[in-house]
Amino acid sequence: MYDYKYLEKFIRSLFESAGCSKDSALQVSKILLAAELRGIPSHGVIRIKDYYHHCKIGRINTNPHVKIVHDSPGTAVVDGDNAIGVVPAVYSMNLAIEKAKKCGTGWVATKNSNHFGIAGFYAMMALEHDMIGISLTNANPTVAPTFSVERLLGTNPIAVAIPALKQPPFVADLATTPVARGKLTVAQKKGEGIPVGWAQDKDGNPTEDAGIIEKGGAMLPLGGDRLHGSHKGYCLGAIVDILSAVLSGANFGPWVPPSVAFLPLLDETVGEGTGHFFGAIRIDGFMKTEEFKARMDHWIETMRNSKTVKGQPHVLIPGDPERENEKRIMKSGISIIPAVAKDLKAIADATGLEFEIK
């Protein structure tokens, strides 16, 4: 088990050694460890190896000049200058919040960025300003639109954070697929099958093969098949792609660059880097903040206290499981799987940093 502070110090030192500024390195540590604490290790320290490698080979720019390239009172496009994703993402979300202070809402589309970690992190930045936060990103293509056999969309997540009064905030952070890509990898490593409705083979047939992506298959949009509304999941993934990338000038659809080091960049591009989309909505642009928050408490309590299916203690509010993880993991420490710890040790050794395998 690793202490939060221990990992934070390691990540900061590592990315500073890779050429990132102190601020950027701090942001990287925050976003990766937020994922660990919230129980989403697929977006946690496992990403360090690729992020670091991309910094070292110049595939990510460690000295970026992130800037606004187009704007109106309530909107902007930000050029991330090929920075590590968290840097333009934090910049863009802060800009959306500033714009919301003047206009009631603020919306920022970001291009020329990279993998930005967990989407919910940015949506939650709005909460302390008594705003609703929204965060979207496209991702490298693993998903086939309904009726297609090609991988043309990413798992394109939608995150929305909404403040409440006595209740903790509502924080939804969902890939527009039945499950995250990582769940297939885990099943594959365990030699297990996957449920029908998660993926299809190269001809578009249902499959239970967890390794199907490597055989030309694809993940399916939320809904699974047409009968269960996969066309709706396809719509949602498409909307995320269009707002994040068509509207910002980033690469969209099959041209989104891979975020992992073992896949090369594509020869063809239709824009710059990966795209995100951020929104901030001032509660008091609509009603008195306290009144809204009390109404949110009522909404949350109604759902949470409703009668459950046998065996379920209560109905969950989006954000509940992650908050429970956070409490638990902050106390117990962060567990890192041996293969990842080994990778981190190797990187530490090569850079003269200390990292202990625990």
Added chain:
Amino acid sequence: MYDYKYLEKFIRSLFESAGCSKDSALQVSKILLAAELRGIPSHGVIRIKDYYHHCKIGRINTNPHVKIVHDSPGTAVVDGDNAIGVVPAVYSMNLAIEKAKKCGTGWVATKNSNHFGIAGFYAMMALEHDMIGISLTNANPTVAPTFSVERLLGTNPIAVAIPALKQPPFVADLATTPVARGKLTVAQKKGEGIPVGWAQDKDGNPTEDAGIIEKGGAMLPLGGDRLHGSHKGYCLGAIVDILSAVLSGANFGPWVPPSVAFLPLLDETVGEGTGHFFGAIRIDGFMKTEEFKARMDHWIETMRNSKTVKGQPHVLIPGDPERENEKRIMKSGISIIPAVAKDLKAIADATGLEFEIK
């Protein structure tokens, strides 16, 4: 088969006779016939009976004063004064568009409204202004959140319309459930079962019984079960409910009033009427409109021309099926099922209007 103009004249005359203004009656005819043309008869002339009945008994206000009750430069709350839903919805969407002209985007939450027809209609109003349009509404509760056995959310649709250049616009309009409520009714009337993943029984077990809602069952959120991501559909339906109703001051969750005449209004309320949420996003708040539209064409062509599953002619773009229906039905005429035509004839006879059963 009915001619568009014939039905338009009938609907206008009928709602004028019920006390609606000429403008309101025209809007009612437009929204109901748009649904018929787009191939969504569940939101078409079948609704006339309930709308008309509600006008006659005063459950809907035929002489409303729709007004802004709170605003900021880019946001507003509109009080629909218990009007027939299309009236405050058109007012609110136009207001969002006006606000977007100044701020880059405009967002309006609407309370004290009623059933507003197809959500896509309002989203599409933004297109001619070179804006992206968004339209959400809550609806009377038929859906159980994941792990709950209570019906606490509606089928809460999300509609998004995005303009393109040579290609027709992208128009997504989707309930946040695997299927619309109407599909269960149709299966029930045919004596058929429904696929597992659409609904659950009163204890939360999977069911194939199309009549399960009347037996205490519930529709499931998009995703169906937890394994296939129903918690994501629950999140999406929740976000629609919160933006439409918690933020506007309308009734949310289980308190959304029923839109059908055979169900009485609830004794308890937590706000006023039904709630909607509208957004307009100026394309040129982000990039030159022509450039964006050309990029949208590229996006659309990429998806549409991708390799399909055997037997499917091409991958559909959201809005394609509705456009094909519109072309076909405008030419062939609008078909009305005998039971609905009979209802309309009875209303016509009682009000001294002409309506022919064809």
